[in-house]
Amino acid sequence: MKFKVLLIACLCASNLVIGQNLEKMNWLNEPSSWEVKDGNLKMQVTPQSDYWRITHYGFTVDDGPFYYTTRGGEFEVSVKITGHYKTRFDQMGLMLRIDEEHWIKTGIEYVDGVYNFSTVVTDVHSSWSVVELDKKPKSLWIKAIRKIDAVEIFYSFDGINYKMSNIAYLSDNKPVMVGMMAASPDGDGFEAIFEEFSVKHLPDMRRLDWLKRNK
Numbered sequence: 001m002k003f004k005v006l007l008i009a010c011l012c013a014s015n016l017v018i019g020q021n022l023e024k025m026n027w028l029n030e031p032s033s034w035e036v037k038d039g040n041l042k043m044q045v046t047p048q049s050d051y052w053r054i055t056h057y058g059f060t061v062d063d064g065p066f067y068y069t070t071r072g073g074e075f076e077v078s079v080k081i082t083g084h085y086k087t088r089f090d091q092m093g094l095m096l097r098i099d100e101e102h103w104i105k106t107g108i109e110y111v112d113g114v115y116n117f118s119t120v121v122t123d124v125h126s127s128w129s130v131v132e133l134d135k136k137p138k139s140l141w142i143k144a145i146r147k148i149d150a151v152e153i154f155y156s157f158d159g160i161n162y163k164m165s166n167i168a169y170l171s172d173n174k175p176v177m178v179g180m181m182a183a184s185p186d187g188d189g190f191e192a193i194f195e196e197f198s199v200k201h202l203p204d205m206r207r208l209d210w211l212k213r214n215k
Contacts, residue, residue, distance in 0.1 A: 022067075022197065025179060028097075031065040031189075041067060041180055041194040045092070050185035051105055053126045061185075062100050067194075068179030074202040077178050078143040080159060080195040085110035087187025091118060092194075094142050095181035096151060098174050105181050106153050106166070108140055117155045121168040131155075131165050141196075148172045148205055159196075 022036045034043035049064040083092045085108070093107015101124050109118035109130065115137065116130040141156040149172040154162040170176070178199060182192040 025067050025069050028066040028068065028177070029063050034065075034067075039195075039197075041197070043067075043182060043192050045090070045182040045184045045189040045192050047184055047188040048186075050089070050183045051095075051103070051120065051122075051181070053101065053122050053124065055125045055127065064181055064183035066095050066097070066177075066179060066181045068095070068097070068177040069199065070175050070177050071199060071201075072175045073204055074146050074148070075178070076143065076145045076200045076202055077198065078141065079180060079197045080139055080141050081107055081180075082139040082193040082195070083108060083110075083182070084191045085115075086190050087184060088112055089183075089185040090187055090190050091184075092180075092182035092192040093118075094144055095177075095179060096144060096146065096170060097177040098171060102171060104144075104151055104153075104168055104170060106144065107142055107181070108137070117165055119153055119166045119168065121166070121170075123169065129166060139195075145202070146170065146176065147202070 022041055031043045031046045043065060046065050050061045051064050053060045077094060079094055081092050088111055091107060091109040095103060095105045097103035103122050106119040109116045115133045117133060118130045120126050120128050137157055141159040143154040143162055145152040149169060151168050151170050153166040154164050156162040180194045180197060184190060
């Protein structure tokens with residue numbers, strides 16, 4: 001009996017790994033140098049790359065490296081990030097993207113010597129919010145939860161205790177490209193390391209509510 005339980009647990013763990021195989025993900029703006037090894041992604045971020053639409057600066061750019069899988073419905077995504085930031089606006093983290101006019105990017109952004117937890121929400125026009133971090137983190141954990149028409153965004157210094165930074169609008173009932181993003185708008189790139197990337201399916205809240213009312 002114990003052997004059967006252990007076998008089932010191993011099979012479940014194996015299925016979980018297969019379901020999140022980084023080698024089966026896709027690139028938007030593939031960088032010149034990258035590798036997937038031991039379930040982690042390392043890239044040399046493309047120089048002079050970014051994501052932004054119109055607001056304040058008057059330009060639109062959509063050329064940062066983004067490694068993604070596509071999900072419909074509701075989900076929770078998380079990742080651990082470590083970056084060797086060098087130049088103003090060097091950044092890395094998570095991205096959730098419907099198309100070039102509707103997306104969210106969130107993670108570390110290095111601005112004039114300060115490390116910020118940064119989120120850009122784009123619904124045709126981009127809006128930017130920052131939380132100045134009180135220390136230089138060796139690594140940072142990020143978690144985003146898509147529920148109906150909103151995304152809840154969290155960050156953590158230890159992968160255990162999370163703080164919420166944003167609740168952002170993202171249109172529901174549309175598939176989302178979700179994955180790991182980095183950019184170096186002012187610089188010549190930097191090394192970005194993504195570990196522990198995970199996407200977990202969440203049951204649709206409206207369907208659960210319907211089931212409760214229609215038992």
